[in-house]
Amino acid sequence: MFRTAELGQKIPKSEYKLREPVLRQELLEIQRDLYQCGEFPVIIVFAGVDGAGKGETVNRLNEWMDPRWIVTRAYDEPSDEEGERPEYWRFWRDLPPKGRIGLYLSSWYSRPLLDRVYEKDAEAVFDERLDRVLAFEKALADDGALILKFWMHLSQEAQKRRLKKLEKDPLTNWRVTQRDWDHWHIYDRFESAAERAIMRTSTGSASWAIVEGEDPCYRSLTVGMIVRDEIRKRLDEFHKKRRVMEELALLTTPAGEQTLPPAVTSGAGTSAAAGASAPLRVATVLSRLDLSLSLGSSDYKRLLQEQQARLNLLHRRAQKRNTSTIVLFEGPDAAGKGGAIRRVTAALDARHYQVIPIAAPTDEERAQHYLWRFWRHLSRAGRITLFDRSWYGRVLVERVEGFAREEEWRRAYAEINEFEQQLSRHGIVLQKYWVHITKEEQFKRFKEREATPHKQWKLTEEDWRNREKWDAYEMAVNDLVEHTSTNAAPWIMVEGNDKAHARVKVITTLCDRLEGVLKNGKAVK
Secondary structure (H helix, E strand, O other): OOOHOOOOOOOHHHHHHHHHHHHHHOOOOOHEEEEEEEOEEEEEEEEEEEOOOHHHHHHHHHHHOOOHHHEEEEEEOOOOHHHHHOOOHHHHOOOOOOOOOEEEEEOOOOHHHHHHHOOOOOOOHHHHHHHHHHHHHHHHOOOOOEEEEEEEEEOOOHHHHHHHHHHOOOOOHHHHOHHHHHHHOOHHHHHHHHHHHHHHHOEEEEEEEEEEEHHHHHHHHHHHHHHHHHHHHHHHHHHHHHHHHHHHHHEOOOOEEEOOOHHHHHHOOOHHHHHHOOOOOOOOOOOOOOOOOOOOHHHHHHHHHHHHEEEEEEEHHHHHOOOOOEEEEOOOOOOHHHHHHHHHHHHOOOHHHHEEEEOOOOHHHHHOOOOOHHHOOOOOOEEEEEEEEOOOHHOOOHOOOOOOOOOOOOHHHHHHHHHHHHHHOOOOOOEEEEEEEEEHHHHHHHHHHHHHHHHHHHHHHHHHHHHHHHHHHHHHHHHHHHHOOOOOOEEEEOOOHHHHHHHHHHHHHHHHHHHHHHHHHOOOO
C-alpha cells in the first residue's frame, strides 16, 4: 500500500517558489468562498509516520490561509476533564462550524493505532474501534461535512534519515524523543496497523490520500493542491444544486405548489379513491398505555418521599463510583415533563446536577451537526444531567414539521443509537422517558394554563398548532421506540394523565435502574 509513497518524490525549490504564491492565493480565495457559502465544514485529518511532516504541513496551511477561520487541534493523552466523558466528547466539542476548516493532529485514529501497535488491543477490538471511527465520520459526512484525510508517509530508512537530521540541528533536536526511536524500531508493526486502518476507513465520503513526506516542498504543494481542489469541487456541486433548485422553483405555481398533469388529479375525489388512500388505523405503543392509572393523595405523598430519599442515597453511591447519569424527557406539550424533573431534582444536591431545556437551535448550533449541542452538555463523572426534550427532536418535531428531510430523520435512528452506545460504553446510565397524556387531557391542561396567570407564558400558538398533528406525532413516537429502545437504553413509557402516578413512576424506575447498575455493574430495565 505504501510503496508508491516511497519513490523519493521531490520538487526543486525553484519550482516551489513559483508555485507557492499562486497556490496560496487560490487557497485564500477558496477559503473566502467557503466562508461566504457557509453550508458545510471542512475537516482535515493528518496522521502518519513520525517525522513525516504532519505538524509542519498543518503550520504551512495556517500560514497560507487565514488562521482566524481555521480550527487547529492536536490531541495528547486525555485530561482529567476529558477522561471523565466518552472518548469522542473532545472531538465533537472541537468540530468546526459550517463555513470553516478544522485541522486535526493525533485525532480519533491515534489511540486505536497505538493500542494495536503496542498489542493492548486484539485485532477484533481494533476493528471494532475502527468501526466507531467510520460511524463518526459517516455521521459528519451525511450532514454535509467535507472530510479529507492525509497519511504522511516515510520509508523506514527515510524516517531514520529524517530523525538523525533533526537531532543534529540544535534548533530542532528537541523535536526528537526516545519515543520516536522506539517507534522506529517497531516500524513494521506501525505499518501493518496503519495499512489495516486505511483499508477499513477509506470510504467514498472520507478517503485517505497517502503523501510521501521526505521532501517538504513536495508534500506541502501536494496537500495544498488536494485541499484546494476538493473544496472547490464541493463548492461547485453546492452552487450547481442551488441553481437547479432555483430553476425548479420557477416551475411551481404562484401558490407554491407544482402543477400536476390532469391524469393525476382526475377522479381523485371519488369515495373509492379516498377510501383506498386513507391510512389504516393501527395500534401503537401509545395507544396501548393504560392512561387511567392514578395514585391517591396520601399514597402519593408517602411514595414520593420514600423514593426521593432512595434516589438521594443511590446518587451519592453513584458519585463515589464516578457513575454519571443522563435522564431525558420527551412527551406532548403539557404532559408533565417539567413537574417530573422538579420532583427528581428535589432529591438531589443542586451542585451535582444540571437541567438542560432544549428549544429550537441557535445560530451557533445550526452551524453544527445536530448532535453537537448534546455532546457539549455531557457532564463530568458522577453528575446527573436532565434533558427537557433531547436529540429525539430530529425524529419527532423535525420529522413531523418538515424541518428535516426524510433521508435526514431516517438515518438519525442509527446516529442516535451510536451516540447512546458510546454513552453506555463509557459507563453512563441513560434513562429515557416518554410521558404521555390523552388529547383530551392536554386540552384540559391548556385551558387551565390560559386561566392561570403564572402559567400563561407556557402556552403558545405553536402548542395549539401541534395538536392538529397529533396522529402524525403518535406514529413518529411509535417508530422511535421501535428503532431506539435498546437493552442499554430502553424507553420507559409513563402514563401521565394522573400527575401523581407519573411522578412516582419516574422516580421509582430511575431508582431501580441506578440500584441495578450499582449492584450488578450493568443497567437493568
